[in-house]
Amino acid sequence: MSQERARTRNPFQDLLVTELIENFTQYRQMFSEKILVGETLEVFQASNVVLSGPLGSGKSMLLNLVRYPVIARWISDSGTPPTPIKLLPAFFGISINLTRVGVSAFGRRSVAKSFGRDDEFYDASAAADFINHYLFREFTSGLKFLREAKGRSLREWLQIDRECLSDDWIFPKLSKWSAWFDYYRGAKTLEELSERCTARLEVWRSFLNANIDKVPDSVWSTKSSDTVPLHEMGNLLELLGGGGGKKLPLFVVIDQYEELPKLNRPFGIVLQRIVNTLVKARDPVVFYKIGARTYDWGKELRVWGSDSPIEVRRDYVVVDLGDVLMRKENSNGWLFPKLATDVAYRRLTVQGHFKVRRSQIEDMLGPWSPEKEAGLYFRNKNRRVAVIPKISESVRGRIIAICGKHASPLQLRLASAWAIEQIQKRVPESVILSKLSGRPWSRQWWAKERKEIALIQIASFANQKRLYFGWNTVLYLSGANISAFLMICSEIWDSATRMDVSPLRRKALPYRVQSDGIWNASKNWYERDKIENAGGTRRYQVVNNLGSAIGDFVVRDLGISNPGHTGFSLRETDLFNSQEGQQVALFLNEAVSWAVFEERRHKSKQREGAARRKWYLHPLISPTFSVPFRRVKEPFYAAIDQVSQWLKATGQIRFGKEKNISAAKVQPPAQQSLWQPKEGA
Amino acid sequence: MRLPWGSLSEIWSLFLVNSEICFIGCLSFEERCRVAPLLVHALGGRNAVFEFIQIRDPDDAFPNYSDIIESKIATNIETLSAKCITHDPFVADLLASEDDLLDLVDQTTDAKRRKTVVLDITSFPKRFFCFFLKRFLLEDAFRNVVVTYTEPGPDGHTQGHLAYDPLPCDHLPGFAGPLPPEADHLVISVGFETLNINSLLEVYRDRKQTKLICAFPPDRGAVRRQWNTLRQITSGRTETNIRSHMEVMALWDAELVYLTLDRWSRSANGLALAPFGPKQHSLGMTLFAIETDCGLYYTQPKSYDPEYSKGSGNSWAYVVKWDGLPCYRR
Numbered sequence A: 001m002s003q004e005r006a007r008t009r010n011p012f013q014d015l016l017v018t019e020l021i022e023n024f025t026q027y028r029q030m031f032s033e034k035i036l037v038g039e040t041l042e043v044f045q046a047s048n049v050v051l052s053g054p055l056g057s058g059k060s061m062l063l064n065l066v067r068y069p070v071i072a073r074w075i076s077d078s079g080t081p082p083t084p085i086k087l088l089p090a091f092f093g094i095s096i097n098l099t100r101v102g103v104s105a106f107g108r109r110s111v112a113k114s115f116g117r118d119d120e121f122y123d124a125s126a127a128a129d130f131i132n133h134y135l136f137r138e139f140t141s142g143l144k145f146l147r148e149a150k151g152r153s154l155r156e157w158l159q160i161d162r163e164c165l166s167d168d169w170i171f172p173k174l175s176k177w178s179a180w181f182d183y184y185r186g187a188k189t190l191e192e193l194s195e196r197c198t199a200r201l202e203v204w205r206s207f208l209n210a211n212i213d214k215v216p217d218s219v220w221s222t223k224s225s226d227t228v229p230l231h232e233m234g235n236l237l238e239l240l241g242g243g244g245g246k247k248l249p250l251f252v253v254i255d256q257y258e259e260l261p262k263l264n265r266p267f268g269i270v271l272q273r274i275v276n277t278l279v280k281a282r283d284p285v286v287f288y289k290i291g292a293r294t295y296d297w298g299k300e301l302r303v304w305g306s307d308s309p310i311e312v313r314r315d316y317v318v319v320d321l322g323d324v325l326m327r328k329e330n331s332n333g334w335l336f337p338k339l340a341t342d343v344a345y346r347r348l349t350v351q352g353h354f355k356v357r358r359s360q361i362e363d364m365l366g367p368w369s370p371e372k373e374a375g376l377y378f379r380n381k382n383r384r385v386a387v388i389p390k391i392s393e394s395v396r397g398r399i400i401a402i403c404g405k406h407a408s409p410l411q412l413r414l415a416s417a418w419a420i421e422q423i424q425k426r427v428p429e430s431v432i433l434s435k436l437s438g439r440p441w442s443r444q445w446w447a448k449e450r451k452e453i454a455l456i457q458i459a460s461f462a463n464q465k466r467l468y469f470g471w472n473t474v475l476y477l478s479g480a481n482i483s484a485f486l487m488i489c490s491e492i493w494d495s496a497t498r499m500d501v502s503p504l505r506r507k508a509l510p511y512r513v514q515s516d517g518i519w520n521a522s523k524n525w526y527e528r529d530k531i532e533n534a535g536g537t538r539r540y541q542v543v544n545n546l547g548s549a550i551g552d553f554v555v556r557d558l559g560i561s562n563p564g565h566t567g568f569s570l571r572e573t574d575l576f577n578s579q580e581g582q583q584v585a586l587f588l589n590e591a592v593s594w595a596v597f598e599e600r601r602h603k604s605k606q607r608e609g610a611a612r613r614k615w616y617l618h619p620l621i622s623p624t625f626s627v628p629f630r631r632v633k634e635p636f637y638a639a640i641d642q643v644s645q646w647l648k649a650t651g652q653i654r655f656g657k658e659k660n661i662s663a664a665k666v667q668p669p670a671q672q673s674l675w676q677p678k679e680g681a
Numbered sequence B: 001m002r003l004p005w006g007s008l009s010e011i012w013s014l015f016l017v018n019s020e021i022c023f024i025g026c027l028s029f030e031e032r033c034r035v036a037p038l039l040v041h042a043l044g045g046r047n048a049v050f051e052f053i054q055i056r057d058p059d060d061a062f063p064n065y066s067d068i069i070e071s072k073i074a075t076n077i078e079t080l081s082a083k084c085i086t087h088d089p090f091v092a093d094l095l096a097s098e099d100d101l102l103d104l105v106d107q108t109t110d111a112k113r114r115k116t117v118v119l120d121i122t123s124f125p126k127r128f129f130c131f132f133l134k135r136f137l138l139e140d141a142f143r144n145v146v147v148t149y150t151e152p153g154p155d156g157h158t159q160g161h162l163a164y165d166p167l168p169c170d171h172l173p174g175f176a177g178p179l180p181p182e183a184d185h186l187v188i189s190v191g192f193e194t195l196n197i198n199s200l201l202e203v204y205r206d207r208k209q210t211k212l213i214c215a216f217p218p219d220r221g222a223v224r225r226q227w228n229t230l231r232q233i234t235s236g237r238t239e240t241n242i243r244s245h246m247e248v249m250a251l252w253d254a255e256l257v258y259l260t261l262d263r264w265s266r267s268a269n270g271l272a273l274a275p276f277g278p279k280q281h282s283l284g285m286t287l288f289a290i291e292t293d294c295g296l297y298y299t300q301p302k303s304y305d306p307e308y309s310k311g312s313g314n315s316w317a318y319v320v321k322w323d324g325l326p327c328y329r330r
Helices: A003-008 A017-021 A024-030 A033-039 A059-064 A068-078 A120-147 A149-158 A167-174 A190-208 A228-240 A257-263 A268-280 A321-325 A336-351 A360-365 A370-377 A381-387 A393-403 A409-424 A429-436 A444-461 A471-478 A482-498 A511-532 A536-556 A579-593 A640-648 A661-665 A671-675 B008-016 B031-043 B066-082 B098-107 B126-138 B197-203 B220-234 B254-265 B279-292
Strands: A049-052 A092-097 A250-255 A286-292 A317-320 A568-571 A597-603 A611-617 B005-007 B021-027 B049-056 B090-093 B116-120 B144-150 B163-166 B185-189 B209-216 B246-250 B271-275 B295-298 B301-304 B315-322
Touching: A024 A068, A024 A336, A033 A059, A033 A336, A049 A059, A049 A321, A059 A250, A059 A286, A068 A092, A068 A120, A068 A149, A092 A120, A120 A149, A120 A190, A120 A228, A120 A268, A167 A190, A167 A228, A228 A250, A228 A286, A257 A268, A257 A286, A268 A286, A317 A321, A336 A360, A336 A471, A336 A482, A360 A471, A370 A409, A370 A444, A381 A409, A381 A444, A393 A409, A393 A429, A409 A429, A409 A444, A444 A536, A471 A482, A471 A511, A482 A511, A511 A536, A511 B197, A536 A579, A536 A611, A536 A640, A536 B163, A568 A640, A579 A597, A579 A611, A579 A640, B005 B008, B008 B031, B008 B116, B008 B144, B008 B315, B021 B031, B021 B066, B031 B066, B031 B116, B031 B144, B031 B315, B049 B066, B090 B098, B098 B126, B116 B126, B126 B144, B126 B279, B126 B295, B126 B315, B144 B279, B185 B197, B185 B254, B185 B279, B197 B295, B209 B220, B209 B254, B246 B254, B254 B271, B254 B279, B271 B279, B279 B295, B279 B315
Parallel strands: A049 A286, A049 A317, A092 A250, A250 A286, B021 B049, B021 B116, B049 B090, B116 B144, B185 B209, B185 B271, B209 B246, B271 B295
Antiparallel strands: A568 A611, A597 A611, B005 B315, B144 B315, B163 B301
16 A cells, blocks of 8 residues: 555544434444444334433444434345344434524523513423424424335335325324314325424524514414324324334434533523423333433433423433443453444445455554563663662662563562562561562562553653553553544554554554554543533643643652552542532533543442442543553542542642652662653663 | 725725714723724714623633733723723623523614614624624614724734633524525634534534635734644545635635625525634625525634734724615625
């Protein structure tokens, strides 16, 4: 492959899945349906579903498949629905993008005010009417589609008899609907219905745009009630499907739900409650599919006109895409590597038109091992002892004697970390010297938990940036987020072409190329949130302060006595027992939603009987601050007021417990030389 | 479309001499917000009525620059007061609703009584001036409407970010676009900031094509920043042949923006417009949106840098309505 071609055709560059969604051919070619759909089947079944996940986790790609034009094209092109879906009952899906169609303006331009009233009911019922009629317009468009030749494959999948789609068959049923209060009286064809519906929606738009001062009586006096019209649509669809107990559910995808409170301060929450009311109806023939970032769902669960909330498992189920893809304690069955391989393969072959085998993907980045990485920082073997801080000469000498002068820097660093930890515990030097012979730093778990921090410290001793490379490293850094994975791949590709290396060469890409790309991706992921997202500037400041503090802590903790202190943990109860706790929770939840932090529940090792949650920087941000991206051991147990202070701080903050590092000064060289050795690689 | 425009002094001598003027401006932290009112005053508009609107950032805006902003506004008030052209400004929230904006238009009732409204868009956020302009152009009570704009000084804009904390994409008040599948082409006027443009692309994902309008700016720094923005906008796009979908036009040429949109609209099923670029280009887009009833989409930042612009430059004026006839009907 020519470098010019590689340079101009980076197949990973199109990060925006939204671009793919409307281009059906690309969507079908790029969508890993077997993996994603197979793990999220509930989205395609007859239940109300909230599909949650952080930014970029693939929610839109998945929900797109519910919409009838998309599944119709899929069936039409492939002859069958995507593999996991063909095993499920058929469904018919319509959608509404609440921002695109202007729902967000209800209440900001108040119907109540135009009537000289101060009553939320006016605006809520206006918004509900708009949503009902908009979805009716989508529904009638769908019926028209099914009549046409291009709707044939979908019609067959739905097992709808074409004759049932005739106006003669449909209109006697429609005419019985009381839901529209005769607004559509006299319409004789689907086209007429559609035109009248559009005219009504245009009236609402004119009002919201302040083109007219009052809603005409013809519209106001025929307002539809909240859930009835959709139920009627569901019933009609079931009849079209054959009726008699044969189910043909209507699915409704609701997009941009989470943005309503931000875009409409006076009324956004009421608009959310209107949607909640639809969910609460637990309609046997209509089912709602709502996509939301992890913590954007659940802030407002009440229905309109009542304090009664919608309840998870009773009224809806949550499918957490983050959870589905996140690595568990036991990595067996971890889905993300399969998805990443599939996505990379499709990008290379479909987007890039490159000839590669699926099995080649992992090899392009190759393996990683801590020993290999450590060796790269000190090519000159004589300099490796620089990773042993200038502790007591006898301890230092013993370590060198046991490990050998040319031992791996990782061994030397771990050995000296073990020794420093003993010194900090005030173990007598004679005991330390005698225990060193047993190579206690090689104990499997002790070493495993400390290797990554040791590598960061070794890079620091060598005055180098840490080197990141290898397929598994990239998987971990992606944090189970497919957008993060694509960004890393894209940056590595660009680095390769800049360094005149073919991205598709037979051997794994050089570690310098990979590392350069990963550092760029880390910076981009971190910067992206600052400029692009609501609240991003504040998160940027907090992450900058906190990331620097954690990074500083990690590099300075030469005893590596708290290897898990690369994240922090809080008691769950502390997050809602006080106003301060609620503010902290709000910030942290937003940061998780925007893929800036990563969060997990965990059990306390202290006997406090409380559930806990722990937070880390998103793995892809970790390189920017020299923070380990693999999570081990117990995080730092923080107090709520401490975290609150971190979030408010405008300057430097301190992370973790104060270390008794004075013990490490038993045989002191100048402290400065411990942290910033002059020896280089 | 005929849009008479030129320096404020030229337009004054051609159109505004002896007019009864209601001047509506934004009392902001920018030094340049006081240039047009002072000039109007100096050119002979001593009997003009000056109405100012002071805009407050939301409480949760971050960074919170309220102290610096207040002090800068106080300086501007002092300068304007010295010429007796301020009184208590109307105060409005940056995220003012459509109803709030309608109230503001009504409160500046002098505008209706006066023969000519001069709307100074220099420091007004888009969600304010686009809405005002629409009301002024569509209501018969407003007979003559002139828009003024003052450029920043030679040092241009701050080298850092101009604005922070963007909201998700939404239409500007009064400019919700037609329902899908109408408006299948998205036109983005490119500025110095991408803000939350990804959310715009997400909301408008049913578009068939994206077109770009770039400004031909006066200095190299601005060129670099604009191309940087362009790179960010296009990096995730499948339309690789971006040049054929892009027009570059002079910073001040609102009329050309309008004409270009008009040309593009002939081969589209309606346009949706995203005015992220310079104010004069936003003016051209707003005029087109008013005339053709298309949507304006933006990701409103909640916080603006107090050094947004440095100093002040030339003041321009655009006669957008005269004798009851909007410029696009001429």
